[in-house]
Amino acid sequence: MSAFTGRRVLVAGAGISGRAAAEVLLAHGALVTVTDDDPSRLTGLPAGAEAGTGGIPPGTALIVTSPGRRPDHPLVAQAAERGVELIGEPELAWRIGAAAAAPPAWLVVTGTNGKTTTTGMLAAILQAAGHDAVACGNIGDPVVSAVAKGHRVLAVELSSFQLHWSPSVRPVAGCVLNVAEDHLDWHGGMPAYAAAKAAALTGEIAVAVVDDAVAAGLLAAAPARRRVEVTIGEPGPGQVGIADGTLLDRAFDEVPVPLVDADRVTPGGVPGLTDALAAAAMARAYGVEPEAVAAGLAGFRPGPHRAETVATVAGVRYVDDSKATNPHAADASLAAQEGSRVVWIVGGLLKGASVAELIARRAPVLAGVVVIGTERAEIVGALARHAPHVPVVEVVTGDDEPMTTAVRHASALARPGDVVLLAPAAASMDQFRDYAHRGDEFRAAAAALEAPGPAGSGR
Numbered sequence: 001m002s003a004f005t006g007r008r009v010l011v012a013g014a015g016i017s018g019r020a021a022a023e024v025l026l027a028h029g030a031l032v033t034v035t036d037d038d039p040s041r042l043t044g045l046p047a048g049a050e051a052g053t054g055g056i057p058p059g060t061a062l063i064v065t066s067p068g069r070r071p072d073h074p075l076v077a078q079a080a081e082r083g084v085e086l087i088g089e090p091e092l093a094w095r096i097g098a099a100a101a102a103p104p105a106w107l108v109v110t111g112t113n114g115k116t117t118t119t120g121m122l123a124a125i126l127q128a129a130g131h132d133a134v135a136c137g138n139i140g141d142p143v144v145s146a147v148a149k150g151h152r153v154l155a156v157e158l159s160s161f162q163l164h165w166s167p168s169v170r171p172v173a174g175c176v177l178n179v180a181e182d183h184l185d186w187h188g189g190m191p192a193y194a195a196a197k198a199a200a201l202t203g204e205i206a207v208a209v210v211d212d213a214v215a216a217g218l219l220a221a222a223p224a225r226r227r228v229e230v231t232i233g234e235p236g237p238g239q240v241g242i243a244d245g246t247l248l249d250r251a252f253d254e255v256p257v258p259l260v261d262a263d264r265v266t267p268g269g270v271p272g273l274t275d276a277l278a279a280a281a282m283a284r285a286y287g288v289e290p291e292a293v294a295a296g297l298a299g300f301r302p303g304p305h306r307a308e309t310v311a312t313v314a315g316v317r318y319v320d321d322s323k324a325t326n327p328h329a330a331d332a333s334l335a336a337q338e339g340s341r342v343v344w345i346v347g348g349l350l351k352g353a354s355v356a357e358l359i360a361r362r363a364p365v366l367a368g369v370v371v372i373g374t375e376r377a378e379i380v381g382a383l384a385r386h387a388p389h390v391p392v393v394e395v396v397t398g399d400d401e402p403m404t405t406a407v408r409h410a411s412a413l414a415r416p417g418d419v420v421l422l423a424p425a426a427a428s429m430d431q432f433r434d435y436a437h438r439g440d441e442f443r444a445a446a447a448a449l450e451a452p453g454p455a456g457s458g459r
Helices: 016-027 076-084 090-099 117-128 143-148 161-164 190-201 213-221 267-287 290-299 327-333 356-367 378-386 402-413 435-448
Strands: 006-014 033-034 060-065 085-088 105-110 132-139 153-157 171-174 205-207 226-230 239-243 246-247 258-260 308-313 314-322 342-346 364-371 392-393 419-422
Touching: 006 016, 006 327, 016 033, 016 060, 016 090, 016 143, 016 239, 016 327, 033 143, 033 342, 060 076, 076 085, 085 090, 085 392, 090 143, 090 161, 090 171, 105 117, 105 267, 105 308, 105 356, 117 132, 117 153, 117 267, 132 143, 143 153, 143 392, 161 190, 171 213, 171 267, 190 213, 205 213, 205 267, 213 226, 226 267, 239 267, 246 290, 258 267, 267 290, 267 327, 308 435, 314 435, 327 342, 342 356, 342 402, 356 364, 356 378, 364 378, 402 419, 402 435, 419 435
Parallel strands: 006 033, 006 060, 060 085, 105 153, 105 171, 132 153, 171 205, 205 226, 226 239, 314 419, 342 364, 342 419, 364 392
Antiparallel strands: 239 246, 246 258, 308 314
């Protein structure tokens, strides 16, 4: 019998992870009620699950919450008052896996930026090594589904929200890539946000990119038995880094071990190579041989909406980096366009983060800025203070086709050789379903631009 057999469980949130949790709980014999702040989402629930009307049903023994539920949500307070434990879907997956005869190995990746690429790279390496491995969490299946399917090794991408609601997770290895301003409205400030990220470093082996000061500090304080440092520079003892164009491991062997040539890694540049180093360190922590690291990284290709060139029109390149959902990611995206003038499409939901420092740093490369989204005022104000010479166009929130309008304005500001870059530095849900929808709309708008007519005729 399962530990959940006959227990009444409330799944609070009918999204992807909530429905997956409900399915697995039902398979384990639980009595499942599903609620959602939006009642319209309570259709087509897994067979056997009841749709709740709000609140905590009598007799509830456990609540599994959606990851985005803030600690100040009324349901959280209500659970505490009634003494009902509240956890996240990854925590549920951890408990189910830990109770199995052969628990799966967890390799957890977190950070403000680069999580998805690093996790995908890690899964590719593990699969190249012959492991029954899968990328899951914020990429691929929810973790509870991956556990239910019986995969032996889990490359798990976890957000700060998911880590906050998963207090028991102790991975074989965990990695923090970087920590910059993001989700401060949810956590209430940087200390709480960083503390949530630090939960990834509580297992046997802790890995962090020490080029990031906050991540380095979290690694130094980690309770893990072993700490491994990742750096984009030449590695010293206990580090994984790059020297003479080759990724090297000096953490898991007495002598430097070549892993793969840097020019075989996609995406390249500092962000992509840093992600590759972190993935390699995590794989080596699990005992993967160098040859499999090389094969996995050489064969990996990133998903869409990550610095992807989607069109070239009239000598202007259109780059979709819709996944740059915070200022730290947008900074890396702008830096990657070194040597080109950039017309920048920016804006959305800033989640409490500031764009002032980003704008001040990147102002010299900007040929123009098109500002979208509901929180335009802060961005426009920062541009006026730190980049007063740069032409700025606002796209009002009420526009029926905000991305089409934005791309047309950007096209008018650009000249041959420029890059029109969608790197919003903000979340998308004010105007789009998600970052992928935003990127798809950018691609479509760029494709719809008319090619230039005869020489001298303009656009």
